[in-house]
Amino acid sequence: MNAGISRPTAVLGLAAVALSLVTLLGLPTPLQAVAAIAVLILLPGQALARLTPVTDFALRALLVLALGLAALTAVSTAMFYLAVWSWQACVVTMGVITILACIARARQEAVS
Amino acid sequence: MTTTIDAPSHTQARWKPRDVWCAIAGAVSLVLVVWAASTVAVPVNSDLGLVGVLPYPFWAGLLILNVAFVVALRGDAAGPARRPVMLWLVVVLVLVLFGTAAFVTDVPRGEVAFRHLGIADALSRTEGVDPDIDAYFNWPGFFALLATVLKATGLDPVTVALWAPVLNMGLWLAALSVLTGYLTRDARRRWLVLWIFCLGNWQDQDYLSPQAFGFFLYLVVIALVLGPLAARTPKFLGFGRADLMEWWRGRSPAEHRPGHRVTALAVTLLLITVICASHQLTPFLVLITVTALTLSGRVWPSRLPLITAVVLALWLVYPASAYLAGNPPLAEGGLLAAIDANVVDRVSGTAGHVLVVQVRVLLTLVLWALATAGAVRDWRRGRLDIRVVLLAVTPLLLFPVQLYGGEMLIRVSLFALPFIALQACSVLLPADVRTRPSSRAAGGLVLTCLLLAGMTVTGRFGNAQYDVFTDNEIAAVAAVKRLAPPGSMIISASTPTPWRSEAYLEHRYRTMDYMCESDLSTATCGPLVYEDARENPAGAIVLLTRSSEASLVLRGVSSEGSFDELEAWLSGQDGVELVFSNVDARVYQVTP
Numbered sequence: 149m150n151a152g153i154s155r156p157t158a159v160l161g162l163a164a165v166a167l168s169l170v171t172l173l174g175l176p177t178p179l180q181a182v183a184a185i186a187v188l189i190l191l192p193g194q195a196l197a198r199l200t201p202v203t204d205f206a207l208r209a210l211l212v213l214a215l216g217l218a219a220l221t222a223v224s225t226a227m228f229y230l231a232v233w234s235w236q237a238c239v240v241t242m243g244v245i246t247i248l249a250c251i252a253r254a255r256q257e258a259v260s
Numbered sequence: 261m262t263t264t265i266d267a268p269s270h271t272q273a274r275w276k277p278r279d280v281w282c283a284i285a286g287a288v289s290l291v292l293v294v295w296a297a298s299t300v301a302v303p304v305n306s307d308l309g310l311v312g313v314l315p316y317p318f319w320a321g322l323l324i325l326n327v328a329f330v331v332a333l334r335g336d337a338a339g340p341a342r343r344p345v346m347l348w349l350v351v352v353l354v355l356v357l358f359g360t361a362a363f364v365t366d367v368p369r370g371e372v373a374f375r376h377l378g379i380a381d382a383l384s385r386t387e388g389v390d391p392d393i394d395a396y397f398n399w400p401g402f403f404a405l406l407a408t409v410l411k412a413t414g415l416d417p418v419t420v421a422l423w424a425p426v427l428n429m430g431l432w433l434a435a436l437s438v439l440t441g442y443l444t445r446d447a448r449r450r451w452l453v454l455w456i457f458c459l460g461n462w463q464d465q466d467y468l469s470p471q472a473f474g475f476f477l478y479l480v481v482i483a484l485v486l487g488p489l490a491a492r493t494p495k496f497l498g499f500g501r502a503d504l505m506e507w508w509r510g511r512s513p514a515e516h517r518p519g520h521r522v523t524a525l526a527v528t529l530l531l532i533t534v535i536c537a538s539h540q541l542t543p544f545l546v547l548i549t550v551t552a553l554t555l556s557g558r559v560w561p562s563r564l565p566l567i568t569a570v571v572l573a574l575w576l577v578y579p580a581s582a583y584l585a586g587n588p589p590l591a592e593g594g595l596l597a598a599i600d601a602n603v604v605d606r607v608s609g610t611a612g613h614v615l616v617v618q619v620r621v622l623l624t625l626v627l628w629a630l631a632t633a634g635a636v637r638d639w640r641r642g643r644l645d646i647r648v649v650l651l652a653v654t655p656l657l658l659f660p661v662q663l664y665g666g667e668m669l670i671r672v673s674l675f676a677l678p679f680i681a682l683q684a685c686s687v688l689l690p691a692d693v694r695t696r697p698s699s700r701a702a703g704g705l706v707l708t709c710l711l712l713a714g715m716t717v718t719g720r721f722g723n724a725q726y727d728v729f730t731d732n733e734i735a736a737v738a739a740v741k742r743l744a745p746p747g748s749m750i751i752s753a754s755t756p757t758p759w760r761s762e763a764y765l766e767h768r769y770r771t772m773d774y775m776c777e778s779d780l781s782t783a784t785c786g787p788l789v790y791e792d793a794r795e796n797p798a799g800a801i802v803l804l805t806r807s808s809e810a811s812l813v814l815r816g817v818s819s820e821g822s823f824d825e826l827e828a829w830l831s832g833q834d835g836v837e838l839v840f841s842n843v844d845a846r847v848y849q850v851t852p
Contacts, residue, residue: 221534
């Protein structure tokens, strides 16, 4: 791991990988719900919001929700139109988006 | 005119006995409301809805909650009570006003949430979008999201629909709290806006629906437009061409970091695209409000309305073209037609139902009157914020453009509500925002909040006699699913019927109300329904539920006696057989 990467970025990326895997493998219902919501909405939302220079806590928290929901809507809708939808594919795609956003953030951190 | 309503007060950092008592009062009111709601028997046998059957502890809880909020809001010279206390009281209010039905029954209210579950289910089964099915498949964004979330989480869809109003209200309030932060720094005003937004929210649009999702994204877009994408304007010189040009060129970005503006613009465009993919009406509201704000000089990226219009047009001419080909967007319209469809046609039915509709209209008028008084007060003091006025008024421009099934007034009043609430605060709080409300003013505020709360409970739950379903009705719908052969037609008396949550594409669903064009007399409607049912190659199932019949009676479309006569005639015809019945429903099978 690059020493220039901050701990939150690394944790976010690793959490996306781990939660994507456990969501795909399956968990008991309440845990599956928590893991799926995290990997589909909250982690991508947080990763994308961290790419913006927003410093206001309230706006940042709102962007986590809005970006997470909007990104999942865009991904799911595109998959339906392309007739390649499955919830597992959505989980993988949102995991990849989170990791890519973390890589972009890491590059920002390395530059600054 | 000023751009913000300044006030230095901030939420205090130290706990006081008053804060603790207010928090305890919130908990007590929640316990009272939950207990009172759980004692309500279903079906609700009052044409006033839940308000006619809720026991007095519910109202005591509502009273305690509003008193606690006003005490906490009044606070002391330094400002309102601590933020966790204020937040707790808002959470309790959301549970009280938007969770009441969930404390009464574990079945979601109304028909539409069931239908939306069915569309998400149909999408996940077909794994593709066929825009020729119906309008929903031309704007599938929200349903794609719902299908993915339901399948990935394994959550029970009906439970998700049951608690959707609380969840949606939480999302709306989160967005609204950020948005109002760009319009006022007065902590009292910001909390009161959230409170009035809840108390004035009779529109009942917070169920599991694309419009609820779209409204959340709309509020986030407006927050971004008023925040990172905002512009500062120089002093207005006049309407002369040269003056206007100078004024326009004198604008400057409120956010000085270009990177911040670019990312905010990118986020805004993503949200607008998702809104266009998810709901028919919301993109138009985004377009007109963003255009109005841009023309007022308050938005820095001046091409944002153009970009929004292009995204909207692209969605309409390509993914939504199948629907629009048969449904021109401006085919129905006009102010008089809109008034007829949205107001006149709705003020009919039993005395209780008419009263409920009148209360909804009155609540809207009271809020608009308060907002107007607040606007006049701000204007006299030179503090009127043009952005708030534009955000409150521009949604009304859509009212005469499209009838939207007689629901346009409900939709535009919801989109205006946050800003009506903000403007109403100007008359509900002291003129000098630095001063604490007097005891008299606080008393007036308590009375106003109680009045609004009573009217909202009446308006929101006024249809409970027919939109709160019993377990027997759900059992009848399950029986229909079991008994209906593929391709058969399923006929209900009227909306609401808790159907279509599964097998959305496998049957034709019709209501007698629709088939007979609201003439449910036996002579007219009986043969029409019977012939349609028998002509369907796979036959038909006729589902008659207590709620759908109550809907017809309450809305004045039919009477109990005449509907019984219709059912008796239908059940006596050849090929019609009663295949399921319980206290609240009968199911007839019609063979072809």
